[in-house]
Amino acid sequence: xxxxxxxxxxxxxxxxxxxxxxxxxxxxxxxxxxxxxxxxxxxxxxxxxxxxxxxxxxxxxxxxxxxxxxxx
Numbered sequence: 001x002x003x004x005x006x007x008x009x010x011x012x013x014x015x016x017x018x019x020x021x022x023x024x025x026x027x028x029x030x031x032x033x034x035x036x037x038x039x040x041x042x043x044x045x046x047x048x049x050x051x052x053x054x055x056x057x058x059x060x061x062x063x064x065x066x067x068x069x070x071x072x
Contacts, residue, residue, distance in 0.1 A: 005042030012040040014059040028058050
């Protein structure tokens, strides 16, 4: 659960830095706002890699950063 929460914190931080709402990110990815909210609060046990890659692409960040593989 701790890793899910850390991934969620990074998603939220990057989303906020880009000035996007959860709803805007969801629309751009074809997901519901509630799904983005669950990712950000660590409620999703395992975020699928293609979804994490799509989030990283939309937020213009390294997917490894979101996946906790790097701090860059």
